Amino acid sequence: MKVHSEVRGIEGYPVVLPCTFSHPQHSQHSSLQVLWRLGHGVGATVLYRCTSRPGTPTCEPGPQQDQRYRLEGNPREHDLSLRINGATLQDSGRYYCRVEVQGREHVSFEDKMGTRLRVEAPPKILALAVEGSEQSGYTALCRVQGSPLPDVQWLGPDELLEGSLVGPLSQGSATHFHTVSQLRDVEPGQQYTCSASNPLGKEQATLYVLPPRPPMSMTGASPPLLLLLSLSLGAKVLLLVGMGVWVVQGGALQGVSCWAK
Secondary structure (H helix, E strand, O other), X not given: OEEOOEEEEEOOOOEEEOEEOOOOHHHHHOEEEEEEEEOOHHHOEEEEEEEEOOOOOOOEEOOOOOOOEEEOOOHHHOEOOEEEOOOOHHHOEEEEEEEEEEOOOOEEEEOOOOEEEEXXXXXXXXXXXXXXXXOOEEXXXXXXXXXXXXXXXXXXXXXXXXXXXXXXXXXXXXXOOEEEEEEEEEOOOOEEEXXXXXXXXXXXXXXXXXXXXXXXXXXXXXXXXXXXXXXXEOOEEEEEOOOOEEEEEOOEEEEOOOOOO
């Protein structure tokens, strides 16, 4: 069997994993079963399975087959290549192809090394918020996703600021491509920009921290501290209303459940 050791794809686009093999002489008159797995051993996941019968040009998958996966090649022409539509970062991993010849002598052929799929994506800022209190000081947090993992910088109105990474994050598939950067000593009345970049692109989000007004004479409660978030997506500017609204209660900064428009 012949496969590529590594294939790279872009998030949101289709990607093909090549796999070819040499037919035994009798296989043209036998049924073929094609199998693709993600991972190896006990924890492997079967992603695609189909059967090619003699005299038919197609390889028929089962009724429960995920439509994101389909066979790009023709098993009768020695081609088992798999197509993945709308690749995601979570599709990254090592894939194995296998063919079983079902006849008098049941034989199978499988690639032992596998193909490593690397799905890449431009930076995406998932969240930008502030935590802390007036007594302990405020810290801005910027959560970013991308592959390769983006480089994160903080910018003030006139200078580059010194941020630091929060971590390490857990190594689960959902968080493997995430990073969180923090900026300490955030001051009300200032604006701070989180800038994330990797070879595929750049994204920025700006945080405006409005200073609190004097306490109300009736209740003495502290007024809301509003954080307005704007994301720069290439030439577009997307304004999110309510995504960064927080209130100071009892000296602690607390999040409010809000909606985006």
